[in-house]
Amino acid sequence: MQDSPFRALHAELNAAGGISLGIREMTAGELPAGELLVKVAYSGVNFKDGLASQPESHVVAAYPMILGIDLSGTVVSSADPRFSEGDRILVTGYGLGTGHFGGYSELARVPADWAVPVPGGLSLKDVMALGTAGFTAALSVQRLEDNGLRPDQGPVLVTGATGGVGSSAVSMLAGLGYDVTASTGKSSEHAYLRALGAKDVLPRETLSTEGKPLRREQYAAAVDPVGGASLPYVLSTIRYGGSVALSGLTGGGSFPATVYPFILRGVNLLGIDSVNCPEPLRRKIWERLAGDLKPRGLADMIQREITLEEVPAALEDILAGRMRGRAVVRL
Structure with missing residues (x-):
């Protein structure tokens, strides 16, 4: 898998000074540094993702960028003893999708310090139904x-x-x-x-x-x-x-x-800062999300399940206030 091509949604500056969104094939060698290589299962559509598609928002550190400020998936390889191949993990916040290639990608490489084990009782889809x-x-x-x-x-x-x-x-x-x-x-x-x-x-x-x-x-x-x-x-x-x-x-x-x-x-x-929330509190919150804070009818919170091709339109919708509940991106 590490040598196989995969698809990702790239945001790039165009000649007119705007942002062009397009899907391109990549290899793992093009991903940024990080201890964990992750097969991404789901990402989400957040207001900040919408802002990241607008250059005047100054949300993204530099383009080109793979957007997507959260993801869930399975570890393919790990250079950190805290995680092993096959572990289910999630990432929200930090620089994901704004300063580090994000979740709108079939494969991602992230720092191990950013990863949270998916709590028992939640699926990879569940944690992105919650997401950021x-x-x-x-x-x-x-x-x-x-x-x-x-x-x-x-x-x-x-x-x-x-x-x-x-x-x-x-x-x-x-x-x-x-x-x-x-x-x-x-x-x-x-x-x-x-x-x-x-x-x-x-x-x-x-x-x-x-x-x-x-x-x-x-x-x-x-x-x-x-x-x-x-x-x-x-x-x-x-x-x-x-x-x-x-x-x-x-x-x-x-x-x-x-x-x-x-x-x-x-x-x-x-x-409330969810981006740089300290790791102990971050894990505590996710444990509560699998327990007393787990919404009733969690699956019903997903109003849209979309593909990479549908992400640009969803970003327009969330900026325009046309989105209800959560939209998840199926990778």
């Missing part, structure tokens, strides 16, 4: 609970609830016994969110920045993968001592805010 989005949602829940959140403290707001992080968070929180309020801009998706476990659904326009910097205390906490203009509303509705786990920027990278939620209600704004 599910890991980020679980890390958000963990951080909120580390800061004292418990189900009896009140409802939890989840923004961007039809996206990968949001839908995962709704399902996880509901499974833990929390009352979840889901926010979405898609009126057609209310039934879908209630099926995931949301008790209430808010239209996105409710999260208006207009009005007072402090509103009625409604939510014990929030999972926010959106950021941007709606974040001040979220902060203004958190109960005294509550927290907001902020993990994304689909709503923009900046937001208008005041200090009042922080100094008058003791609200905590928790930054």
